[in-house]
Amino acid sequence: MEKKWTKSQKVHARRLFDLALSREYAILISTINSMEIKTRDEVWELYAILRKKRKELNNKYDYRYSQLIFVFAQLVRGGYLSLDELEPISKEKQKQIEKMVNFKAIL
Amino acid sequence: MEKKWTKSQKVHARRLFDLALSREYAILISTINSMEIKTRDEVWELYAILRKKRKELNNKYDYRYSQLIFVFAQLVRGGYLSLDELEPISKEKQKQIEKMVNFKAIL
Numbered sequence: 001m002e003k004k005w006t007k008s009q010k011v012h013a014r015r016l017f018d019l020a021l022s023r024e025y026a027i028l029i030s031t032i033n034s035m036e037i038k039t040r041d042e043v044w045e046l047y048a049i050l051r052k053k054r055k056e057l058n059n060k061y062d063y064r065y066s067q068l069i070f071v072f073a074q075l076v077r078g079g080y081l082s083l084d085e086l087e088p089i090s091k092e093k094q095k096q097i098e099k100m101v102n103f104k105a106i107l
Numbered sequence: 108m109e110k111k112w113t114k115s116q117k118v119h120a121r122r123l124f125d126l127a128l129s130r131e132y133a134i135l136i137s138t139i140n141s142m143e144i145k146t147r148d149e150v151w152e153l154y155a156i157l158r159k160k161r162k163e164l165n166n167k168y169d170y171r172y173s174q175l176i177f178v179f180a181q182l183v184r185g186g187y188l189s190l191d192e193l194e195p196i197s198k199e200k201q202k203q204i205e206k207m208v209n210f211k212a213i214l
Contacts, residue, residue, distance in 0.1 A: 025150070
């Protein structure tokens with residue numbers, strides 16, 4: 001398993017990481033803006049969504065090189081990155097990630 | 108200091124308590140709906156507003172008869188009830204509350 005990250009791979013990894021996060025925020029922001037809060041329950045429903053998302057983002061977006069392969073696999077499975085987009089971080093890492101995405105049990 | 112609550116005073120107290128809470132929610136809901144979230148910071152600003160309000164409401168709306176005079180004083184000071192509206196819970200309690208409202212240091 002290819003573990004080292006070259007300088008160029010790191011640059012691409014950072015860009016892809018940020019891209020996924022942007023996409024995630026875009027969906028979150030559009031969800032918030034589309035909610036028309038009318039009741040007390042809806043206020044606390046919105047609060048629960050934000051609290052859950054905050055925890056989720058903190059857990060998921062772990063930019064340590066030892067974790068990145070797992071992070072990217074999770075982002076692909078969540079639909080925030082496509083496998084094709086991962087090519088710049090090397091064919092081999094892309095393949096590792098693909099395997100993880102397909103082997104659902106480990107995630 | 109008049110401490111006991113008659114049946115009729117309790118009914119009025121409950122109604123006023125709920126009225127203040129409704130007004131507080133109306134303002135909160137209108138604040139949320141008027142916010143147009145565009146950035147990540149604004150998402151977490153909204154989250155912080157909701158978290159703070161949740162804590163504040165939990166602390167403030169304490170419906171124990173031993174606490175109600177203090178609760179109403181705080182609600183008047185916050186603008187969620189007027190002194191005039193408190194008349195049905197007795198002139199004496201209304202006066203007690205007025206004193207507390209004016210004696211800012213104790214709240």
